[in-house]
Amino acid sequence: MPRKGVTSFCFSPKASFSTHSHHLPSPSRFAFSPSQSSFSETVMDRTLDTVEPMVMKWDPQTTTVGRVTSLFHHDRREARDFIEAVNSLQKAMHLLLTDNSSSCGLARAKNLMLIAMKRLEKEFYQILSMNRAHLDPESVSTRSSRTSTACSSTSDYEEDDEDCIRSVADEMISAVEDASTLAMEDLRLIAECMVSSGYAKECVKVYKIIRKSIIDEGIYRLGVEKYTSSQIHKMDSKVLELRIQSWRNAVITAVKTLFNGERILCDHVFASSDSIRESCFTEITTEGAMILFGFPENVAKNTKRSPDKVFRLLDMYAGICDHWLEIDSIFSFQSTINIKSQALTSLIKLGEFVRAALNDFESAVLKDSTKSPVPGGGIHHLTTEVMDYLSILADYSNILSDIFADSPPPAKHSFPNSYLGFSDSDESPAPPVSLKTAWLILALLCKLDAKASYYNDVSLAYLFLANNLQYVVAKVRTSNLKHLLGDEWLTKHESTVKQFVSNYERYGWGDVIDSIPSNRAAADTPEKIEEIFKKFNASFNQAYIKQSACVVADRKLRDDIKASIARKIVPLYREFYSAHRLTMQRARNSVSVVRFSPEDVGHRLWTMFFGNEE
Structure with missing residues (x-):
């Protein structure tokens, strides 16, 4: 801390400067000769003579140009010279502090530094504000793709005209990318200068305010809102489905563009300080990310459990799971671990919902109470409903494999291999998701066996079983269920269909043959x-x-x-x-x-x- 006396007169009590990483030493600790003092003061005087005109030119309090014109927009070469001048002033101040901290020349330098920092703070704010659309590299590439597509789809022009349009579009895209690059470089120059000069607090404050507003606005525009448990619980099913669909679209854009772009920008602007870029990114993105990744958990915990809800929740599971590598990379800071934790919690809750809902689905199949035989031994509505459901479910086989990977397997005695249709042993265990799928189909087949007993005619009962099992086999063969159950399952159940047909022929046509x-x-x-x-x-x-x-x-x-x-x-x-x-x-x-x-x-x-x- 600077001591009282001369230094208290030369330095105004500005917190950001006094808390700079270089503590001001006490002059009593150093013995210096008049020649040494003269050298540092000479350097300071020369630096002040060079820097002062440049800094004062852009003082908004004293000049019109400083008040109405942007330094970086006016002349980028002059802006770079301004930065170099401020850096030189900072070095001269450190040299003089080391040699003669009691020098009143520091007061003049300090005053210039305050003016320069205010100028740079204003420039930092203006660049951030004026280049909102240019400061997300992922957004730039997205716009590039859209523009190219729009040009290539034009069919009302001759080829030469199309080439001209594409050329103009490419130039526009290049201009956008150049603007983005220049803005990022300017922000980095300013940030490094302000941080090294002890004004990190002012720089970071401006950055956080503007960039957080962009992230929060982006999350809102994507249709992601924060809901209470009560709101989700009371929400109409159609409205909730729309919210889930909106979230699915939002999570892709948020991860690939919004959060990824902010991480790229933050890493670039504050490349000189790991701690600053981490604190900035964390504060800017945490609120929006927690709302985004917390929504699936809220839905899973407060939605009435039913099989028809499973697909929407599997979509949400995929929304996080498919982008997990990107999420893990973007939120890699220790201070953002709670964001990844929230995403994982949502995955866990979604998985619990799916497993419980499929257990409910199995119970509903086994509890089906319709007793009227299907006319003509045709296909029972339960067969079509169950197999149509399972064939759609099989489209999520990768996600279901993940959800059921850690589920405890059913007791071995519950799974007779001859009924399941494939082998499941300790030496060669079947995947949990395959076991679950086979068990659900087995529950259906057992129920169909019971319904076949409602036929008074034995031949018709066997035809009923043949019809329904054939429908099951056909659904498996023509859907992703085939990959879950395998060829062994198909061969086993196709053989069973033939056996049912043989029994039907024996009981239905045996007297004719005989x-x-x-x-x-x-x-x-x-x-x-x-x-x-x-x-x-x-x-x-x-x-x-x-x-x-x-x-x-x-x-x-x-x-x-x-x-x-x-x-x-x-x-x-x-x-x-x-x-x-x-x-x-x-x-x-x-x-x-x-x-x-x-x-x-x-x-x-x-x-x-x-x-x-x-």
Whole structure:
């Protein structure tokens, strides 16, 4: 601290200067000769003679040019000379303080330094204010992309005109980038000069006020607002969905442009001081970042849990997770750790919501109480709803893998591998998200088994199971569920579909097949031949009437079933028909005995499984 006496007269009590990192030494600690004192005072006098005219020219209190004109805007070369002059004055002051701190020449230097610092503070403010649109490098590149796209999409001009437009656009973009670079360099020059001169406090104050207003305004313009828990809880679901969509768009721009641009600018302007750039960036961005990254946690904690909300919250999870490397890099200061902590907390709460909502979804599937059989053994609405939901859910497989990575696996006895469709052992454990997906489908299949029991006709029950499992398999094969469940799962369940179809054919068409003897000796008399024809007529007609009401929605499965039934019936019947048709024609009642030709049988089979459409 400067001592009382002469120095108290020469130095005004300005806090920022007196707290400079170089403490003013007591003159009693130094012994100096008159020649030494003369040298430092000579340096000071020469420096003052050079600096004073330049500083006073830009004193807003004494000159018109200093009052109405910007130094850096007026002449950047003169502005640099001004900075160099102030730096020289600072060095001369330090030299004189070291040699003769009692010199009254310091009063003159101090006065000039005050004027110069006020000038630079004003310039710093003006550059920050006038170049708001130029001081975000990420925004510049974004504008560049938009401008190029706009030019390239023009189709009403000839190629030469388009080239001209692009050239003009490139020049405009270059001008914007140049303005940004010049503004950043000017700010850095001023900041380094003010900080080294002991006026860091004034410089930082101006920077924080202006830049924080820009960040706060940017967050507001992106549609991010601070909500209380009560507001989220009471918010209409459609309004909340709009807020979530707005947040998803905002987080991309905020991370890639707003916060990243501020970090770049702050690091550049205050490159000479790690502590200053950290404190500036932290104070400027903390409030906006906490609002941005706190919104997902607020939604997860105060939104009524339901499966339909899962997708929106997964979108929010992705909004943070997809940009985590950038978030981690931008907010790498120790003082911004609470921002990253908030983002992580939101991820945790979103994950908890998703896991709980999917457990609720499983319970809802198992509690489905509809007992009315689906007409024609068609696809149950529960099947379509569950599989449509899971196929969309599978689009978030990477995020779900992260969410379920730390979840405790279900007890092994709960997962019979033969039911799941793939192996899950201690030696080769299945991914948790695959286990969860397989378990949800297994819950559906178990429920479908129970619903099949509501059919009085066994064949229809098996057709119901075949139809619904085929729908499940098709959804898995044509969606990202395939990557979660794998080929082993598909092979297992496709085999089960074939088994259901086989059972359907046995119970639905077994009597028809059995009515045709494979042993030719069984039809050795006209009476036996007539009996076999009548038995076939009755069983085929009964089966056809009953099974005509059946529905097979999947085209391939429908064709496969019809072809399979036809292979089992038509060749046998054709052989029997060809062998005994003439015998029956001689009989008096041949028309009533031979009611179907092989072609009739094949045609009727081929028109089946369209339900009431046929």
